Amino acid sequence: MISFETVVERALTGQICSEQDFDLEVFVPNLRRMIDKYAIKYDPENPVPADDELADRVWAAAMEFLSDTGVYCADTERIIRFTNDEIEQALKGGPCGVVFGEGKDAKAMPRRLPEDKTPPWCSVGAGGSPVSSEWNLLNLVKAYAENPLGDSITTPSLTNVDGQMIVAGSPLGIEGAIRTTLLSREGLRRAGRPGMPIVNGIASAVRSQEHIAGHRFGFRRTDALEIGTFHEMKVDFDSLNKVAYSLAAGSLIFAENGVILGGLSGGPAGTAVVTAAYNPVDLLILRGAVQHPFPTHFDIGTTSTRDTIWARSLANQAITRNSPVPVVNIGYAGAGPMTKMIFYEYAAWVIGAVVSGGSIEVGGSARGVVVDYTSPVEPLFASEVAHAVAGMSRREANRIVVALLEKYESQLHHPPTGQRYQECFDVFTGTPSKEFIELYRQVRREMTEQFGLKLQHASLYL
Amino acid sequence: MSNESTYEQLSATIIAGDKDTLLATIEDALQEGISPSDIIEMGMHPGMKEIGERFARYEVFLPEMMMAAVAWEGAMKILEPKLSAAGTERRKVGRVVLGTVKDDIHSIGKNIVGGMLKISGFEVFDLGIDVTASAFVAKAEEVDADIIAASALMSTTMPQQKSIIEHLEGRGIRNKYFVLVGGAATTQEWADSINADGYGRTAGDAASLALKVISGKKKGASK
Numbered sequence: 001m002i003s004f005e006t007v008v009e010r011a012l013t014g015q016i017c018s019e020q021d022f023d024l025e026v027f028v029p030n031l032r033r034m035i036d037k038y039a040i041k042y043d044p045e046n047p048v049p050a051d052d053e054l055a056d057r058v059w060a061a062a063m064e065f066l067s068d069t070g071v072y073c074a075d076t077e078r079i080i081r082f083t084n085d086e087i088e089q090a091l092k093g094g095p096c097g098v099v100f101g102e103g104k105d106a107k108a109m110p111r112r113l114p115e116d117k118t119p120p121w122c123s124v125g126a127g128g129s130p131v132s133s134e135w136n137l138l139n140l141v142k143a144y145a146e147n148p149l150g151d152s153i154t155t156p157s158l159t160n161v162d163g164q165m166i167v168a169g170s171p172l173g174i175e176g177a178i179r180t181t182l183l184s185r186e187g188l189r190r191a192g193r194p195g196m197p198i199v200n201g202i203a204s205a206v207r208s209q210e211h212i213a214g215h216r217f218g219f220r221r222t223d224a225l226e227i228g229t230f231h232e233m234k235v236d237f238d239s240l241n242k243v244a245y246s247l248a249a250g251s252l253i254f255a256e257n258g259v260i261l262g263g264l265s266g267g268p269a270g271t272a273v274v275t276a277a278y279n280p281v282d283l284l285i286l287r288g289a290v291q292h293p294f295p296t297h298f299d300i301g302t303t304s305t306r307d308t309i310w311a312r313s314l315a316n317q318a319i320t321r322n323s324p325v326p327v328v329n330i331g332y333a334g335a336g337p338m339t340k341m342i343f344y345e346y347a348a349w350v351i352g353a354v355v356s357g358g359s360i361e362v363g364g365s366a367r368g369v370v371v372d373y374t375s376p377v378e379p380l381f382a383s384e385v386a387h388a389v390a391g392m393s394r395r396e397a398n399r400i401v402v403a404l405l406e407k408y409e410s411q412l413h414h415p416p417t418g419q420r421y422q423e424c425f426d427v428f429t430g431t432p433s434k435e436f437i438e439l440y441r442q443v444r445r446e447m448t449e450q451f452g453l454k455l456q457h458a459s460l461y462l
Numbered sequence: 463m464s465n466e467s468t469y470e471q472l473s474a475t476i477i478a479g480d481k482d483t484l485l486a487t488i489e490d491a492l493q494e495g496i497s498p499s500d501i502i503e504m505g506m507h508p509g510m511k512e513i514g515e516r517f518a519r520y521e522v523f524l525p526e527m528m529m530a531a532v533a534w535e536g537a538m539k540i541l542e543p544k545l546s547a548a549g550t551e552r553r554k555v556g557r558v559v560l561g562t563v564k565d566d567i568h569s570i571g572k573n574i575v576g577g578m579l580k581i582s583g584f585e586v587f588d589l590g591i592d593v594t595a596s597a598f599v600a601k602a603e604e605v606d607a608d609i610i611a612a613s614a615l616m617s618t619t620m621p622q623q624k625s626i627i628e629h630l631e632g633r634g635i636r637n638k639y640f641v642l643v644g645g646a647a648t649t650q651e652w653a654d655s656i657n658a659d660g661y662g663r664t665a666g667d668a669a670s671l672a673l674k675v676i677s678g679k680k681k682g683a684s685k
Contacts, residue, residue: 159618168616168618173618266525298524299520299664301646
């Protein structure tokens with residue numbers, strides 16, 4: 001694979017192009033051409049497609065699109081281009097069996113294929129959802145880590161330092177990142193899983209200096225910094241700086257791509273192609289050990305809509321059939337804790353992702369943006385569902401996902417926010433309210449009785 | 463070609479975002495004696511309106527909206543001088559300074575807002591991403607804006623929206639502008655807490671919100 005230094009050199013010397021020209025004269029026409037050429041068409045009746053030939057067409061479209069389009073560097077206003085050979089070489093040498101975590105919590109990240117029986121990797125936690133206090137962050141991380149199906153932690157995002165709102169790029173951003181690392185480590189220790197890897201480092205950090213500061217205060221080489229592209233097919237110096245630091249520190253990277261359905265990629269077909277096209281970008285530029293995609297609906301702000309589930313499932317199939325880079329999908333639900341809808345939303349996208357070859361990270365409740373609307377019950381449930389559907393056929397999964405969508409689709413524009421963590425949990429004992437346990441029990445029963453899912457008894461709460 | 467079919471073609475080229483064909487069609491229309499005002503109101507504007515409606519129905523997405531807006535702006539560069547010369551300048555609904563706040567690089571929602579505002583007849587000055595509070599204020603002063611619209615996607619960049627309001631207050635010009643906030647991390651509660659003039663939950667809400675606040679005309683007494 002070409003070196004990171006070569007990538008940086010191309011960012012500094014590549015073809016000059018204005019951002020608007022890249023968007024409208026390069027990205028959009030190239031993508032439209034590929035969608036037409038490879039006849040990729042959204043099928044709302046089948047949110048979890050089961051067509052290997054279609055998946056391979058998406059992959060072919062994605063690779064051609066990437067070599068035609070390149071990746072835009074916003075700071076230099078230049079295009080970083082890769083040849084087909086460079087893309088193929090990167091994929092051939094892609095990561096395989098990378099171990100995350102330490103001690104008894106160390107585990108190799110599996111490469112999964114569609115309908116694979118291999119249990120998916122389950123990253124559990126908040127997906128960076130904001131919390132109001134250090135106490136909440138500490139207790140939540142402890143509770144997430146107590147999930148026996150959890151393989152890694154995705155921490156919440158601290159919103160203030162001693163009552164002052166964290167401002168990205170300021171000293172408060174540095175201090176917030178440091179505290180996030182220290183508190184997360186302490187939460188893992190209290191759960192008896194000190195070696196469990198943190199993979200969304202660093203939740204509150206925006207700028208590279210914040211990632212570096214947080215990393216210096218307790219991150220390990222077997223944890224992962226989460227480094228992303230931005231919309232669409234773009235990087236900047238700050239993202240490249242994070243990669244440069246991570247490479248120097250010998251740390252792992254979760255390479256994040258949140259394609260916006262309805263944004264520059266257009267509809268579901270374009271979203272699937274661009275999500276797949278990011279896979280080699282995550283190797284070549286972000287130097288990721290994992291692709292971490294989350295196609296998100298532009299208007300609804302979740303990954304649980306019918307069209308995003310279709311795009312994610314299809315992209316997963318395209319990627320996992322053709323690339324060695326493991327996929328860990330993150331997802332966001334519209335509803336909040338202590339609602340039935342959130343369980344349905346998570347079940348729907350998790351099932352689509354897992355039977356399509358992916359692993360999961362759960363997740364962001366209440367779109368991952370409302371302070372304290374997160375709880376340990378949703379990731380627990382999602383990991384139970386993920387394990388239950390490993391090996392399921394895509395056709396069977398599609399039937400279940402369609403039935404789940406019927407339960408919540410009409411509420412997506414105005415989902416119930418539910419309850420804050422401190423309302424539905426006893427934060428001192430770390431246990432859910434009786435009502436929450438009963439709701440969780442009911443939904444588990446529905447999954448078994450209506451869909452035949454055999455959920456493992458992973459729960460501490462039953 | 464009848465005027466009606468010319469109007470249909472103008473509308474269709476706007477919907478297709480085909481700026482070159484639009485300019486050629488305008489040239490032909492002017493030669494046929496159709497007024498610049500009719501070209502805009504009877505041909506181009508219905509096309510923009512249609513794009514907005516299709517966008518709301520999820521039938522088209524950001525690329526179509528951006529391409530229509532680019533085509534529209536290219537056409538207006540030709541038509542506006544002619545309108546001025548004829549003393550029939552098109553009344554703008556208002557001027558909006560738009561951007562994503564400092565240290566935030568998310569652009570999609572902001573771009574959708576820009577497209578929706580243009581479709582609704584606003585003149586939009588898009589400052590892009592990672593925009594400082596002072597840059598919002600300076601641009602608003604420079605272009606005599608009515609509205610400052612600031613997007614923030616992250617809990618740690620939301621405070622920059624508050625900073626814009628504080629900069630306006632510090633310069634004694636808070637009442638000159640409506641400040642609208644939005645973005646994934648924001649809520650009505652947050653907007654209220656920083657004394658913003660409006661909050662858009664989604665990018666699609668932005669145009670109706672902007673129209674609503676500007677119709678109230680409580681700001682900018684001199685406007």
